[in-house]
Amino acid sequence: MQLQNHSAPYAKYKSLFSELFCKIQAHKAMSSTKVIVSFLLLLLISLYLLDFSTASGSYPEQFIYTGFTGANLTLDGSAKVISSGLLALSRDKLRKNGHAFHPAPMRFRHSPNGTVQSFSVSFVFSILSSFGDMRGHGFAFFIAPTMDLSGAFPIQFLGLFNGTNNGSLSNHLFAVELDTIQNTEVGDIDNNHVGIDVNSLNSVKSFTAGFHNDSKSDLFTSLPLIGGGPMQIWVDYDAKSTQINVTLAPLGMSKPVRPLLSTTYDLSAVLTQQAYLGFSCVPGSSTGHHYVLGWSFAMNSVAPIIDPTKLPELPQLPQLGPRSQSKLLETILPIASVVLILAIGIVGFLKVRKTYMHKEVREAWEVEYGPHRFAYKDLFGATKGFKDKHLIGAGGFGRVYKGVIPTSKLEVAIKRVAYDSEQAIKEFVAEVVSLGHLQHRNLVRLLGYCRRKGELLLVYDYMENGSLDNQLYGQSSKPGLDWGQRFRIIKDIASGLLYLHDEWDKVVIHRDVKASNVLLDEELNGRLGDFGLARLYDHGNNPQTTNVVGTVGYIAPEVLHTGKATTLTDVFGFGVFVLEVVCGQKPIKQDSEGNQLVLVDWVLQNWHKKTVLDTVDIKLQGNYDNKEACLALTLGLLCSHPFPDSRPNMRQVMQYLDGDMPLPELHPSYFNFHMLALMENEGFNSYIVPPHA
Structure with missing residues (x-):
């Protein structure tokens, strides 16, 4: 091996330059002619070194x-x-x-x-x-x-x-x-x-x-x-x-x-x-x-x-020539034939078994949704067979698993939901695909779906810090959220809802805004997810009457009268969500005597007594901004007003949160209502939320 570094020419001339300079210094008594000649020689060497450095740009490496x-x-x-x-x-x-x-x-x-x-x-x-x-x-x-x-x-x-x-x-x-x-x-x-x-x-x-x-x-x-x-x-x-x-x-x-x-x-x-x-x-x-x-x-x-x-010589690798190959075939071929027949039988059996295990429901009408459909075998592989160790959530909506798509190495959350109607699933898939085009930093991206044997699988981006309710109610092993993080999450979800209502090609009504449907990414930014109940329609059109769906405590009172979800019913759910984040309390709970307590009523009572800051989550230990807390509590009450016409729209909500517009005073009529009484009158006490619609 030979290794060279060619900076030698520069070093050589530098040495000559130094030597000549020293000689001139040492012989001060030499004649003026010799001094001049020596000086000119020194100058020429200097110019050469300058030219060498400039021409090459650097010493050659x-x-x-x-x-x-x-x-x-x-x-x-x-x-x-x-x-x-x-x-x-x-x-x-x-x-x-x-x-x-x-x-x-x-x-x-x-x-x-x-x-x-x-x-x-x-x-x-x-x-x-x-x-x-x-x-x-x-x-x-x-x-x-x-x-x-x-x-x-x-x-x-x-x-x-x-x-x-x-x-x-x-x-x-x-x-x-x-x-x-x-x-x-x-x-x-x-x-x-x-x-x-x-x-x-x-x-x-x-x-x-x-x-x-x-x-x-x-x-x-x-x-x-x-x-x-x-x-x-x-x-x-x-x-x-x-x-x-x-x-x-x-x-x-x-x-x-x-x-x-x-x-x-x-x-x-x-x-x-x-x-x-x-x-x-x-x-x-x-x-x-x-x-x-x-x-x-x-x-x-x-x-x-x-x-x-x-250069070193290449090694001589052993080669399998025709003769050695022939002898090898004579020995191996009979054994290989038997092994091959057994292997074909085993592979055939496993393939039939695997096909049956991974069999999907696929209709002709789904062709147009092809790019948004995942293969069941990919989702099965992503979750290692939907093993319990990959389970990250469960409830009436179904079960949610964390997975890694084998081909793209993308981390995803996969939700398994049951369905029972061909027409219902057809409409649902159409809307899932439409919602898959939503692009906003405060929405969990819906990547696609898969159908198999009476169940629907929805595929979402995986969120590192899980759902907000885990953070609020102490189910997470990570430290609780401070006030700054909570207020930012409120603004994040408001921004996401504004995009759904006003800024996308169609109007999207989420119909299930709540803490458990808000997911947190690795930087604890809030993202609204779970569009399983969402409905969409063109701007300027009125939404159609639908089944009453949602979660008790977040459903606007007028929904039971009209059977119609609107953007203002989402605003109601957002108002309850804001109170939930500020107070660290669920919308409805029972006290020690078995009585039902409604969060909106409790905050309203304290507002009436001018002790509204007493409702702020005690886990914050007083470490919060009083002005922002009052703003959030007032906004939560304003958005959860029983009358839809008294609620702001999401564009106004963003203006209030950003300080671009002052909050209006709560109307005195608000204090004449109790949400619990309204819910009981409308039959909410016996309402059961379906897992899908």
Whole structure:
């Protein structure tokens, strides 16, 4: 192994400069002519050094490895330098990433906002297999901002990216892939190609591996990347023209004039100021051996020439020839036949069983909702068979499980709800799909659905901190919410309801606004979820009469009269929700003597006695903003007014919360009503909420 760093010219001239200066200082008695000549010589050397520094932009950085014995490479995964001096990237380990880095980063820019300098790379490699042309995945040379590629996936991502960040501009990664399997999902052209990659395995440009004959410019000779002997590749980037050239040839052949690949791409938009050079490899599903024999690099100049005579020799892998294969078949074939018949029988049985287990209900009318439908087997796999350890919620609505979708690795919450009517489910699915288009930071995103054997499965984004009622009533192991967090959650849900009522394409009535349907993300932002009871209609139209649904304590009194949910019935539920968050009390509860207490009545009584702040949750221990607490309590009473015409709409609610409009005084008529009496008169004491409608 040979490693060079070419800053010597500068050091040499610096030494001469210092020596000459000292001599001039020491010989003050020399003649004036000699002084002048010495001074001019000193000036010339200074100008040369200035010109050298300016022309090169920096001292040239370069290295060369002819074999890797004793090389201080940084290795991870399956990568290893073997005794012969070869850099082995795969080492027979299936689906195991291997990375090898030059230990020190290279300075590709003079400043963070500067342009990337010209550079040149060359390396000699070989891909061997004991099974002829049996293909595993190839490998890649890359330039990356970090040595930590632990989040990268194997197989088609070559140990560089994963399913989430493939194509992200934040990767800042440039690579040249030498791929030996065609993956159509990343746009591979064939199973033996070279590609230029920028932040993605979807190549900017690619071409079948081979070289152009210099004597006959139109003659192209293909090269098999597997088993074709050692090959050399050159990667050159010109800073002025931003042109990238990639050239391939058999080892020992001079570099072809015409490159295999050539494209224009400004790497100043990709590479960071300092970056690491390295190789990445994953063998894939068959055994492969990926070796690098030599490697060179230079900044602002041509990469040092790799001397083929100094490179380590490739190992001789055992090959299965025709004779050995024939004997092997004679021994194994009878056994394999019996095993195959048994395997077919077992696989057939398991497939029928699995099909029955995962059988879904799918009607012709659902074709138009295809993109929003999940396969049951994916949801089954996401929850490990809907095991109890993945259960995160249960109630009259059904059971909710946490899961991870196998294909996308997306964390989701999956709700299982029963249904009994074909027409009801058809209408419900249509509205689920429509609601799946809602996009707002304070709404839990409904991703889609699945139907199976009398049950509906709804798929939502998973919220890290669970439901708000767990936080309010001490069912969470995490610390309780402080006042600032509670007031922000109130504003979050108000913003979400305003979007549903006024700012989306249609009017959406949620019909079940309550603390248990408010979920908290990892930053404790409030998001309104569970649209299982929601209804939507066009702006300007009146909502139709529907079944009475909701949760006792949050249902507006007029709903029983008209059977009609409106935006103002949502406002009523929001008002009760606000009081619940401020007071830390459920809408309806029983005292020690078995009497029912209604939260709205209790707050109203204290408001009448001018002791409304006595209703603030005692768990806050007095640590709250009096002005904000009075605002929230007053707003809660105003929104939960028995008469819908006396309630504000959600746009006014946001103006009150933001301080853009003063709150109106509570109308004296409010004090003449008791919510408990209204509920008993309307039959709420015997009302049972259906799980779906």
